Amino acid sequence: MRSVLRADLSTGGLTREDVDPGVSRAYLGGKGLGAYYLYRRQAAGTDPLSPVAAIWFIAGPLTGTDMPCGNRYSLCCRSPLTGAWLDSSASGFWGVELRLAGWDAIALTGRAPSPVYLLVEGTDVSLLDASQVWGMNTHDASRWLKDKHRRRGIEPRVVCIGPAGERGALLANVIAEGRALGRGGSGAVLGSKNLKAIVVAAAADSPPVIGPAVPEALAEPLQTVRKKIAAHPYPRRLRAEGTVNNLLTINAAAGLPTRNFRSGVFEKVEEVGGKAVADDLWDGGRRRRPCWRCPLACSHLGVVRSGPWAGLVDSGPEYESLWAMGPQCGVADRGAIAAADWLAEAYGLDTISLGNTIGFLMEASEQGLLKLPPGLEPEGGLRFGNARAVVEMVGRAGRMEDDLGRLVAGGVRRAASELGGGAHAFAMHSKGLELPGYDPRAGYAQGLAMATSDRGACHIRPFAFEPVLGRDPSTTEGKGPWVADRRRAKAIVDSLGLCYFVAASLITTVDGDLFPVTRAVTGFDYDLEEFLRIGERVDNLTRAFNVREGFLRAEDSLPPRLIAEPAPEGAAKGRVVPLQAMLDDYYEYCGWDKEGRPKEETLRRLGLDFALPQAPNA
Numbered sequence: 001m002r003s004v005l006r007a008d009l010s011t012g013g014l015t016r017e018d019v020d021p022g023v024s025r026a027y028l029g030g031k032g033l034g035a036y037y038l039y040r041r042q043a044a045g046t047d048p049l050s051p052v053a054a055i056w057f058i059a060g061p062l063t064g065t066d067m068p069c070g071n072r073y074s075l076c077c078r079s080p081l082t083g084a085w086l087d088s089s090a091s092g093f094w095g096v097e098l099r100l101a102g103w104d105a106i107a108l109t110g111r112a113p114s115p116v117y118l119l120v121e122g123t124d125v126s127l128l129d130a131s132q133v134w135g136m137n138t139h140d141a142s143r144w145l146k147d148k149h150r151r152r153g154i155e156p157r158v159v160c161i162g163p164a165g166e167r168g169a170l171l172a173n174v175i176a177e178g179r180a181l182g183r184g185g186s187g188a189v190l191g192s193k194n195l196k197a198i199v200v201a202a203a204a205d206s207p208p209v210i211g212p213a214v215p216e217a218l219a220e221p222l223q224t225v226r227k228k229i230a231a232h233p234y235p236r237r238l239r240a241e242g243t244v245n246n247l248l249t250i251n252a253a254a255g256l257p258t259r260n261f262r263s264g265v266f267e268k269v270e271e272v273g274g275k276a277v278a279d280d281l282w283d284g285g286r287r288r289r290p291c292w293r294c295p296l297a298c299s300h301l302g303v304v305r306s307g308p309w310a311g312l313v314d315s316g317p318e319y320e321s322l323w324a325m326g327p328q329c330g331v332a333d334r335g336a337i338a339a340a341d342w343l344a345e346a347y348g349l350d351t352i353s354l355g356n357t358i359g360f361l362m363e364a365s366e367q368g369l370l371k372l373p374p375g376l377e378p379e380g381g382l383r384f385g386n387a388r389a390v391v392e393m394v395g396r397a398g399r400m401e402d403d404l405g406r407l408v409a410g411g412v413r414r415a416a417s418e419l420g421g422g423a424h425a426f427a428m429h430s431k432g433l434e435l436p437g438y439d440p441r442a443g444y445a446q447g448l449a450m451a452t453s454d455r456g457a458c459h460i461r462p463f464a465f466e467p468v469l470g471r472d473p474s475t476t477e478g479k480g481p482w483v484a485d486r487r488r489a490k491a492i493v494d495s496l497g498l499c500y501f502v503a504a505s506l507i508t509t510v511d512g513d514l515f516p517v518t519r520a521v522t523g524f525d526y527d528l529e530e531f532l533r534i535g536e537r538v539d540n541l542t543r544a545f546n547v548r549e550g551f552l553r554a555e556d557s558l559p560p561r562l563i564a565e566p567a568p569e570g571a572a573k574g575r576v577v578p579l580q581a582m583l584d585d586y587y588e589y590c591g592w593d594k595e596g597r598p599k600e601e602t603l604r605r606l607g608l609d610f611a612l613p614q615a616p617n618a
Helices: 020-028 030-041 094-100 138-150 186-192 216-230 236-251 273-280 319-325 332-345 351-366 387-399 402-409 412-419 442-454 478-495 510-521 528-548 561-566 577-592 601-606
Strands: 003-008 015-019 056-057 073-078 085-090 105-109 116-121 124-129 157-160 174-177 179-181 197-202 301-303 313-314
Touching: 003 124, 015 124, 020 030, 020 528, 030 056, 030 073, 030 085, 030 478, 030 528, 056 094, 056 186, 073 094, 073 510, 085 179, 085 528, 094 157, 094 197, 105 116, 105 402, 138 157, 138 197, 138 332, 157 179, 157 528, 174 186, 174 510, 186 197, 216 510, 236 273, 236 319, 273 301, 273 332, 301 319, 313 332, 319 332, 319 351, 332 351, 332 387, 351 387, 351 402, 351 412, 387 402, 402 412, 402 528, 442 478, 442 577, 478 577
Parallel strands: 003 105, 116 197
Antiparallel strands: 003 015, 056 073, 056 105, 073 085, 116 124, 157 174, 157 197, 174 179, 301 313
16 A cells, blocks of 8 residues: 545645555555544544544555455545444445556545535546536436546546535435445535545556565465355355345344344345345346456346336345345335335435434334424324335435434434433434344344444444354353454454455455465565454554544443343344443453553554553544
8 A cells, every 4th residue: 555645625735645664564454544544643522524524535455456356445534423433345446446546545634615526537636616416316426427537448436425415414425336335424524525526547558457566475375265255155145145145044033123123023024035135126136236356246236126116226225225224114115125225325325324213213203202293294104114104214314305304314313312202212323323234132242243343333343143153142151252353353354455245254264365365465574463463453543543532331332222122032032132241351352441441551562552542642
């Protein structure tokens, strides 16, 4: 990782900065490099929506290489939704194009006087007027920008925000041609900077792939990885049924949150399972949309065949979007779920947080805490099972034209505070980030992972849902170290720019497979201990970031529904999440104190002296 494009949107200044090789070695790229720069260069307490706040787009050293699924990149900033650390990653083509254009990262600060977009054509960079695309949805804006800047043999790639981000919706995300940099409100950060999009195109003479530092050392480990992918059964399931392939398994474990986590069992699960979705929307799984050099092809193009939304073409829906617009809201209408997913992408809204908030408001309405005046009540009522209401609520959130739309677009924690009357008891979030589609009463480790995730409730920081991974879900023994080790591995994967589906012990392993690949690609002569320490370093640095912002043990929490209300049915019946016992074990293993602060000796051992409380910029 060598070059950063720095853009000061207030002045229009565009400069190049070289990455210190020692920093690259210690943090790789992606999430790791973002954590380093954001902690060192942004003062504690910086308002995420202020001009001085920074937002980073960073590829990884494996992005754009011959490594299968080496196509991811990260977005890093402080979340306006939670106030905590935020990083999101996406696959697709944009990150690869950025590296082929000669850049590894883009750092954005300031606020443009009027809407602009950033154009990167090789080493030629410019800020251009975005008035013609400001107000467009993400689908139309992306097409317009691609058409304007398409050159012979060069297909530009676009990340952009939708109207929700322009209007400051705290659930707004960033969309990259059907892929989402989701969670935490990053779209509002770009909206606050008057930045509509970043368009990237490699130069005509750019290489087709990023070459390794030591080519002769890459051939053998790369062949091993390819053989493992070809032999593993999971890619075949992803190609056929996408990320919804596990939905029936999760439901059987009582882990599929239904009607705002009242239950983990959805009675209409067969209607939204992988086979039903593939047969109905994906032409039997044949409408695949693979990312750059991806042999997994988990993403599909959905076409609604009948009903009010017949003819609509949607990228997905993937597991989390399907859950959020479906079982979370008591809905099994596949056409409505696809329509809500498409509309959320068009407006630039995070589907997990959005569906979670809609389900919360449905329960609040049923309990009488939300009483809508005439004209705001969706047809058929804001109630569980009303598919049309889900689609309508997505549109309201994207437009933010009325009080109900603004309530949805602000997320569940703010909605609960506004409604009062005990609404916090069933507001499903951690650190202010809405819970994803797994009920941790069916898998205790997932509960611990959600509670301690640096960005708030997350199912992939790390993925730890034991019924899917073949572990005992109902014991606390050993959960702390197991979650910590998986989180560190995930931090390495996110710093390398690699898809999680092919890494972190699903198909290949960090220590056995990614270690030699990384040595060959970067040229750094890591030993295994130094390499694995990167994951621990990055995890501790984002933790130190959150501690600096006031997040301690009290914020490593789960909603009361999960720790006090026993699961009502299914395989998890009678269970609650014993979070506190697991937290003690987790903190001790991580080298943190009882409040979750990394201890001085832990930070010094990891080379994070600058994150000590007494350090000048801590």
